[in-house]
Amino acid sequence: MSDVVLSINKLTKNFGKLCAVNQLDLEVRRGQIFGMLGPNGSGKTTTLGMLMGVTNPTSGSFTWFGEAATHHTRKKIGAVLEHPIFYPYLSGQKNLELNAMVKGADPANIAKVLDIVELSARKDDKYKTYSLGMKQRLAIASALVSDPIILILDEPTNGLDPMGIAEIREIVKRIAADGKTIILASHLLDEVQKVCSHFAVLRKGKLMHSGPVDEVGKGEETVEVMAYHDDLAVLLQEFIGSGSIKKENGVYQVTMKDGFHSQDLNKFLFEKGIVTSHLATKKKTLEKQFLEILAEAH
Template sequence: MKTVLSIKGLTKDYGRLRAVNQLNLEVQQGQVFGMLGPNGSGKTTTLGMLMGVTNPTAGEFTWFGEPPTHTLRKKIGAVLEHPIFYPYLSGQKNLELNAMVKECPADNIPKVLDLVELSGRKDDKYKTYSLGMKQRLAIASALLNEPTVLILDEPTNGLDPMGIAEIRELTKKIAASGKTIILASHLLDEVQKVCTHFAVLKKGNLIHSGPVDDVGRGAETVEVQADVANLSELLMDFSGTASINRENGYFQVTLRDEFHGKDLNRFLFDKGVVASHLVTKKKSLEKMFLEILSEH
């Protein structure tokens, strides 16, 4: 797979404060790459350096195997922080101005408006748009020059649940068209639903990187309840049980790697016990994220 972005030793200091420390990362073509981290972790600073808004203190990065240049950056669309448009101009007029600034054809405007589902509101003034519509217009503007890569910094920040869902579906649609997306967020659920890969930053340091599909792998935990007095003893007798604890009125059984919830269910059934509640629980990105942070 082709490497779109390669980061080596990227560092940014603000006086005594080190915002990003020796960051090494690679993003491959077609990935939806999530950058996760609490406030102050260095996500926005990193994106600012990648877009040429902020100069690195040390380290380097390449886009498509080449050092960043003005021509290369035309292949990259970005929505950084809060989008800025003229409030008394329509969505259409704002995009026409942006197309002039970016020196890209105005013919692209109907296409991007349709993609972000704003064609029906293109002639309305920007100030009448909801927060979600404003964010979608910003994404439309970032796509005007038909970039290969789209960078989104906290794209769902401040949105209501419907707005978050709209941006999520739009991100999936853009990714399905073949674009590489780099997305910074602190909303773990959104990253798990949208991204293919993710990295975790803490105080400017990279502490984890890998595929989202790896989340939840490993030992399963099964939540069990049954109307028998000796359930705890039965669960301990199961050869696949690694550990048991009681939580929220249920037994939480952590299984050994080669065992699954169906094996435990079969074991109980063979003992004459029918579970009234048996749910296999995969590790969520939130739980994994908190574990990663606590380890560092």
């Protein structure tokens, strides 16, 4: 079996004059945790909607597991798009039984997935009595019920409090450790950086960037320096490896030129007789990269 789980080819969706998704090409491989980034309205949910058969594409195509998509392929995918959707008058357990019936999954899985999302104690309560966090967790359980090869989560932490977010993140990491492929759409960059192995950036329906998360940190380095010395700013400027220097909250942010690193700066200052009280190499964050990618697009 091929390594490619999902292959998207020039997928396009127009809503009237608005082009929600524009000639999108994307590939997701087995085992990846693939983050789909983009501001609100960038076409993430529309793309996922097309992949899951609820939105009819205007043009273009995609394949799941190397074959053309039908409702049968969807049964092998666990997906939660936007909000959790369940029958409010049914209990969590009954809702999952229904999901299992539709997916043709073994009902014995239900107890297992309820355990994973820690909802076993509330399984017989009606869905409408659940808190938002519990609803999100039940949605993840329903996506897992058929033991899918691939999991699609769209903004799984939307509207949750910090504890709820941490819980969902833990669950996602645990599932990823099981070797499942995950596609995670989010506008929370921090979330994607913490969880994902690969990411793509969408803007106004167009793919702006696609690559591994590891590569984000590469490129020029920024060093934070703090020292009790009046002329620190002057000295920092003297250092030949300094690019730009900014002062933020009493800490100097020095962007290093190519080939220079924090240890070079440390050595230079030490030779000048200055001992720093704080010296740290800052990796470029996904947020910064994301904003750069979006800025390039203009």
